[in-house]
Amino acid sequence: MxxxxxxxxxxxxxxxxxxxxxxxxxxxxxxxxxxxxxxxxxxxxxxxxxxxxxxxxxxxxxxxxxxxxxxxxxxxxxxxxxxxxxxxxxxxxxxxxxxxxxxxxxxxxxxxxxxxxxxxxxxxxxxxxxxxxxxxxxxxxxxxxxxxxxxxxxxxxxxxxxxxxDSWLINIAKRCVNGFNIILIIGLVATGVMILGMFFKDMSHIAAGSVEQGVLGTLGTLLMLWVVIELLDTQIGHIKGRAFAIKVFVSVALVAELRKVLMSSIGHENWRENAALIASVLVLGLIYWLISKVENS
Structure with a gap:
């Protein structure tokens, strides 16, 4: 009233x-x-x-x-x-x-x-x-x-x-993203450790007398280790606010295929399998080049 x-x-x-x-x-x-x-x-x-x-x-x-x-x-x-x-x-x-x-x-x-x-x-x-x-x-x-x-x-x-x-949902989503980012970093570190194990295994081939297999395997493993380092650096930069670099993930596939090519050169794969590997490397290389060109421009 x-x-x-x-x-x-x-x-x-x-x-x-x-x-x-x-x-x-x-x-x-x-x-x-x-x-x-x-x-x-x-x-x-x-x-x-x-x-x-x-x-x-x-x-x-x-x-x-x-x-x-x-x-x-x-x-x-x-x-x-x-x-x-x-x-x-x-x-x-x-x-x-x-x-x-x-x-x-x-x-x-x-x-x-x-x-x-x-x-x-x-x-x-x-x-x-x-x-x-x-x-x-x-x-x-x-x-x-x-x-x-x-x-x-x-x-x-x-x-x-x-x-x-909305705020509650956004906070939950942010926490999940942060958690997934941490899991991804831990996973990449664990992958790097496993690649180091592969590196020592390839070195053991050299010590055992299989020099060619050991050298080529070591080169492929080092390429993979380099990619993991790049992925870790990219992920840390992304968490800090840098732009997401999709080029790095293309390089992962490219390096994996290059390692297969290196290993196939000492194996007994037929020419069709080797041709398929080379073709996949060329395609991935082209994609990598196109992405690099777009990012630079």
């Missing part, structure tokens, strides 16, 4: 204004169907607002609520219940997705339409019509203020809940 009393005081709605509003009551009561028709004809003529009335049932329910608002508007009873009803109107507009400016526009049109009806009814006493319209104008301003305020509060509440959910 205190809130509505403060609003009445803030908008300078005096006892004389309340009496003037009561004089408008019979006029609005007698013309409320006409006012509702005018209001909804405008709404349905606009594609943006017409989409909110999907069927006759929705339209009928909205008309009933609008007429009830008109009755309350000129009732002269502005208690806590009136305050609650206006707050509920703003919340409903948010839930259905009605833009805030539409509320302002439609209230303005209804206000001017009712002012015209008052002027027609008191055409023999224009000063009285002006006083009634001035008092009604204050009440319309109060109504619009409350509707807009409750609209904004409901909108902020809805967006705040959405923001909290």
């Amino acid at each position: 205190a809130e509505i009393k403060k609003l009445l005081s803030d908008y300078n709605i005096s006892l004389d204004d309340l009496e003037n509003i009561k004089l408008a009551g019979p006029i609005v009561e007698g013309a409320k169907k006409k006012i509702a028709d005018h209001h909804y004809d405008r709404l349905l003529a606009d594609d943006q607002s017409a989409r909110f009335f999907k069927d006759e049932k929705t339209l009928s329910r909205a008309r009933e609520a609008f007429i009830q608002w008109l009755d309350d508007l000129v009732s002269g009873d502005y208690s806590a219940g009136y305050y609650t009803k206006l707050n509920r109107i703003g919340a409903v507009h948010v839930r259905i997705g009605l833009p805030a400016f539409q509320v302002n526009v439609q209230v303005s049109h209804v206000r001017h339409f009712i002012e015209g009806l008052i002027c027609q009814s008191y055409n023999t006493d224009p000063p009285k019509a002006a006083r009634i319209n001035e008092s009604l104008g204050k009440l319309f301003d109060l109504n619009l203020d409350l509707m807009t305020r409750s609209y904004r509060e409901e909108e902020l509440r809805t967006h705040f809940l959405s923001y909290k959910l």
Whole structure:
């Protein structure tokens, strides 16, 4: 009750204004169907607002609520219940997705339409019509203020809940990404250790007398170790904010194929397998060159 009393005081709605509003009551009561028709004809003529009335049932329910608002508007009873009803109107507009400016526009049109009806009814006493319209104008301003305020509060509440959910999901995603980055780095380090094991194995071939196999195997293993180092450097740079270097991942495939070519030169693969390996190296080399050219440009 205190809130509505403060609003009445803030908008300078005096006892004389309340009496003037009561004089408008019979006029609005007698013309409320006409006012509702005018209001909804405008709404349905606009594609943006017409989409909110999907069927006759929705339209009928909205008309009933609008007429009830008109009755309350000129009732002269502005208690806590009136305050609650206006707050509920703003919340409903948010839930259905009605833009805030539409509320302002439609209230303005209804206000001017009712002012015209008052002027027609008191055409023999224009000063009285002006006083009634001035008092009604204050009440319309109060109504619009409350509707807009409750609209904004409901909108902020809805967006705040959405923001909290979005923030929570984003934080979870960030934590997962950080975890995966750590796992990737650990995996690359482990791969590097295993490649070192391969390197020592290839060196053992040299010690055992298989020099050619050992040298070629060692070269291939060192190439793979170089690639792992590049991948580690790229991943660390990516975590620090550098651009993602896809070229490095192409080089992984290229080095793996080169190692196969080196090993096949001392093996017994047929010429078709060797040709396929060479072709794959050429294709990967071309892709690597194209990516390098694009990055440089």
